[in-house]
Amino acid sequence: MFENAGSRLKAWLVAGIGTAAALALAGVLGAFGARHEPMQLLAPTGRIETGQWLLRPLRAYTAEGENLYGAPLKPGARALVFEVEMTNRTAKSSKDYFDVLQASQATVDPSSKPFIVLTRDSTLSPELHPGMPERMAYIWELPGGSAPPASLDLTVIRKTYKQRDNLYGLPGWFNPAPAGTLTLPVGSGPDTADIQP
């Protein structure tokens, strides 16, 4: 195919330079940036933005399972409660907040889903409306016989908006990814004070 060693060398060089250029471009565009980025530590006294939601952590505590915002816990069970002010940042009423917070596996059973309650009138997981902050309580049932944790580690998950998804061509929030972690002191009982006004 190639008439002599010179042109073969030339072809190798062109191919090599092409590959190198492609790799460099991908690097510039951030294809490798996602690797090994340490998880961001989020300040508990502040606002956390997750795309759809604006979170303002208020307090965390453990309590006996009775009269905890009407959550249907097993009788006598202890629960870990995390109260947070949530604001819907999107243009539509939504209840896509079930995966926003993940408690660390050391404190709660990873298979147990929290009850999410509107503290205003103990409605179980209602839709939250655009631009209206509401105080919500995430209630995890603690495994029986475990000591109450001294602190709560939460991973905050954010999603990305797509004008048109690949399946239906409709707008929506997709690709959940961790935005950072958060550590709160865990108080005892529902009288625990808020960590920020």
Added chain:
Amino acid sequence: MMRKTANIVLLLVAVAFCYGLQVSKPHYGDLIGPIPARGKMAETIVGRNFEARAEKVAFARNLKADRFGETKILTTGGVWAVVTVEFAARAQSTSVAVASWRGPTGLAYDQTERMSFADGLLPVAIDPGLPKKARLVFELRPDEASNATLLISEKLMSALDSQAEISLGPVVIAPDGLPAGTVDTLDMSQPI
């Protein structure tokens, strides 16, 4: 030379034309969306399967409702909007289940889910020739109260089916930031 220039011009025209086609093409979401039936307050809006007529809008700071015999006061961080709507079925019995309040800036407030125990709310079953009133209850920001549009459809996925779009008109905002005429407590246990 002339020929080359003409070819380039033709190529550019073709690119511009294709780009025009691409940007003006309706997207799938628009093609299969609901079909609007527009109207104003107190007008009868006729959809494929149902008719709707918005009679009045009331604003309140709190709602009072009966829940299993006990009185419950529902508070809100914004303001409650209660719209009384008369529905009627057209050719066959059906039910209307979905409504939302679209504010002047385009924010969409779905019906509240905090009153699922109360009577007279959606979903409402309707029969031909027998008009029936229902209340639509929304919780919204006071600045989304004026010049809003009420969207009503039979089902959540109202693809290619009618959606009544009722313009509710301007609402005067009082100095306290709430719509003028906002009552302190609206009793939802009263008959419509």
Added chain:
Amino acid sequence: MTAQDLVQQSGLGERKWRRRSLWALLLLIPLTFAVEVYDSIKALLADNDLFARRVAWGQSVHFGGSDWKLTDLRGAFGMANLPPDSVPVLADFSVKVGDPDLQKLWLGCKVMLIDAAGRRWAPTSAVTLKAPGDVQTCTSAIFSGAKSGDTLNLRETFLVPKDVTKTIRPAVGLASERPHFLLFQLEKD
């Protein structure tokens, strides 16, 4: 044979095939269309009560594996707490079960009232009237475990405007028989 002849001949053959292809389109396009719409038409027919089979008063008709007969259609006048100018209507059927596989044959059972203008009323939940113990609705009868030869008494309650009570006729549709449905005539028809 000269080269020109060859060119002409191959041109002729090409023209012939082009013509054949164009004619074939006349057949192929409608055929493609038919294949494309086949499933949609099938779904349309299977989901809607489109063609009425009239049943004379007092007659019993084989439908969905059983014998259907309208026994009574009457209004329950004078009830309180109803919308103005409305009246509850009761439709009673007596069904002799033939094929007992009701869960398959009676699936999607729909009893309705149809007036002269073609408007359709579905059973209501706004009115509850006391019924004798053995009376069932169409849907509850599906799970009654009725055997072949049993007779089921079905009753459906409707709410209709007073002015249509003269022209309404009861009708029954079953998924296994769609797009056909039964339209029962009354004694006076």
